[in-house]
Amino acid sequence: MFILGLQGSPRKAGNTNHLLETYLAAAAQRGAVTERIQVAQKDIRPCIGCTNCERKGFCSIRDDDMTKEVYGKLRRADVVVLATPIYFYNATAQLKTVIDRSQTLWARKYKLGLTDPGRPDRKGVLLAVGATKGKNLFEGMNLTAKYFFDAVGADFSTSLTYRHIEDIGDMEKNTAMIDDVNRAVAGLSPLLEREKILFVCRDNASRSQMAAVFTQYLAGAKIEALSAGISPAAKVDPVMEQVMAESGMDAAFRRPRLIDDVIAETPPDMVITMGCADDCPEIKGAQIEEWDLPDAAGRSEEEAMRYVRDEIEQRVKRLIGKF
Ligand SMILES: Cc1cc2nc3c(=O)[nH]c(=O)nc-3n(C[C@H](O)[C@H](O)[C@H](O)COP(=O)(O)O)c2cc1C
Known part of the structure; x- marks a missing residue:
């Protein structure tokens, strides 16, 4: 917190x-x-x-x-x-x-x-x-x-x-x-006593950010939603901000963060990797789950982002139902 x-x-x-x-x-x-x-x-x-x-x-x-x-x-x-x-x-x-x-x-x-x-x-x-x-x-x-x-x-x-x-x-x-x-x-x-869930993707610019936004909004009272990247980008993806805004969610002012920094501050209870499981450092005591998100190939950048956003929102809803 x-x-x-x-x-x-x-x-x-x-x-x-x-x-x-x-x-x-x-x-x-x-x-x-x-x-x-x-x-x-x-x-x-x-x-x-x-x-x-x-x-x-x-x-x-x-x-x-x-x-x-x-x-x-x-x-x-x-x-x-x-x-x-x-x-x-x-x-x-x-x-x-x-x-x-x-x-x-x-x-x-x-x-x-x-x-x-x-x-x-x-x-x-x-x-x-x-x-x-x-x-x-x-x-x-x-x-x-x-x-x-x-x-x-x-x-x-x-x-x-x-x-x-x-x-x-x-x-x-x-x-x-x-x-x-x-x-x-x-x-x-x-x-302080909320379950701490860390979403991790490669650059912490879109997928893990969207997952943290939905989790925080839908279950912030019982889950502390964190996100991080193995190799964080300089800033979040503006297309991510745009498609989140289309669904009413304000993802502005967020910054990609390095996984080691986030873990050092707040050791998570659960880690959800999104296409970076092999590179994710071992995190003692945390339950690990891999989200194998469907391939959005063949779509425009915006369409692909909307597709992934909707998939993540559904998975987040299933996840928070368990807590
Ligand atoms: C410009 C100025 C205006 C102040 N106005 C008030 C006031 O309206 N009412 C009051 O009780 N104290 C007022 N004070 C006193 C401060 O609130 C007080 O000294 C406070 O303890 C200062 O806290 P600090 O050490 O964190 O700066 C004023 C002080 C200054 C410098």
Whole structure:
């Protein structure tokens, strides 16, 4: 299970960072794969309101870290953690920039009608701190978080907020926080305990990606769907993205990954090879199954991809029936 933490304070080692690190460390101890992004250290430019995302599904700003890194990680995440100090009753400007740019993910769902396969099971967590004690201190942020999590396809399930936290070191002095974090992380057990199924093909550009997308969408509550390649391509096949979109599934922002890296992070319970059984490394303790997909020769590239997509969808439906 992958948890992405977005650290929104410009203070790299301030109160918000301490709270987020405590949360991520507790989750890692229970077996989660975690990553913290120090948002203020990234090159992320503000939304320019061009509506390109609403028309085409992609942000017109293509050369910054939001496009190169953050969209993909938001999509990969099973849990998205938004961590921020309160600045004028809301997130810091740096984090608000990320929030505004998530409009692309909102547009893919609400304007283009595409389904993010992670949406049914992804969780959203808000961690926030502020200096004052006012009753309404987190109201603005809670509302912004609610709509951000809807845009990125996450259920806003947890909010840990702390008042009277001002100077660096104040968060460390709050002894109740550790218990709050441990309780919150214990709530992730169902996601952590899912059966882990790894789909493997040669380049992780189309077949294993499609299998993981269908599995995640149809059975994400009980199966953690992973995919990898023996020799990963530089990017996923655009024809795969296109034919998945034709069936309503959003396979954008996915990246081919090397099998060794995926296994090192998350040892699978089951491995399904798709035409690469001979080259697949031995994976201790995992049940192995080979899917001998039918030959789509003689069809156009799109037709062949649709044929394989439909075959994979049927096999995934049979597979998940067993769990
Ligand atoms: C520009 C700015 C605006 C702030 N606005 C608020 C505010 O509206 N309410 C509040 O309680 N604290 C406010 N604070 C205080 C911070 O939320 C507080 O110091 C927090 O602990 C900083 O967390 P950090 O160490 O993670 O940066 C503000 C601080 C700054 C620098």
